[in-house]
Amino acid sequence: MTPSDNDIRAVRAHAQLLGAPATDVVSVTRSVTAIQAQSSPAARLAIRARSRGLTAPDVDVSRAVSRTWLMRKTLHLVPTADLRWLNRLFGPRNAQAGQGRRRQLDLTDELCERALERLQDLLPGKALTRREILDGLAADGVVLDAKSQAPAHLLAYAANRGLLCRGQDDGAEPTYVLLDEWTTGDHTPDEPLAELAHRYLSAYGIATVEDFAAWSGLPLGLCRKGFDALDLVPAGGGFALSETGLSASPCPPCLLGAFDTYLLGYRDRDLLLDPAEAKRVNAGGGMIAPTVLVDGRIAGTWNAKRTAKQTKVVVEPFATLSRAAISGLESEVDDYGRFLGETAVLVI
Known part of the structure; x- marks a missing residue:
């Protein structure tokens, strides 16, 4: 069967839960693999559109989902159970890719290591705001300009190194917590790249390798390996998982x-x-x-x-x-x- 353009749109919308909403926060988040979350209000609305009966506070208080820097070096909301293996997949690559920008901000390797050591003393048992973290670092001689981009890049680097992740917001202020204290268990898929590719196609229905690369930020060669590890069928100029239905009812507005x-x-x-x-x-x-x-x-x-x-x-x-x-x-x-x-x- 060759799906029409309308079929492709319907299949994609159905995969995104836009026609078949879930009833809890983690089900939505896992179904779409990851939700871009540099804007907390926008992340909440992504869950609203794919759920039934939830409220904004339900999203905010759920520890079943968490935020850290993953795809395209951008903050994403993912199931907490997936934080570790996704961090292992994206963290080292993101940390390396951000090295040039850190140097522009005078975040030398030596300064970053001193900051990470201090963060291990500051964060145990706590959820600290950025301001509280900057004050704690300054007390140990690691002084950063709060008005610059240096604090954000340092915290992203610490997250990419597997030290911390975002905790629950303190009002309008994000907090940061130790990853080891925030998560429980350490499940890692046997083939993380193939698992990510499978979840991507489950969430996006019909797509190309180039689409996967654009979404993930991973090199095209790695994305091809991820697709090659799966049982796929050609569809709509791209591919779908063999179990994906190639037609669906149109989603509501x-x-x-x-x-x-x-x-x-x-x-x-x-x-x-x-x-x-x-x-x-x-x-x-x-x-x-x-x-x-x-x-x-x-x-x-x-x-x-x-x-x-x-x-x-x-x-x-x-x-x-x-x-x-x-x-x-x-x-x-x-x-x-x-x-x-x-x-x-x-x-x-």
């Missing part, structure tokens, strides 16, 4: 948050997003706007405007929306408000 995995999972997004509208979604600087999904295609962008009485979800469609699409988005806005504990209304 969805409100996707910024940096949503539905777009970030593919190098070539033309099937999902009209190239003529691409700059309205990705204006540059690595920003991916919140988007409206209709029949598996990006049909517009949206933003939230809050007042004391209500939140207006303002949708800017690329073309006129059907009555059915509007009705679906009204339901989405209701659920968005429920998830955040706000009164929300749709504005088009």
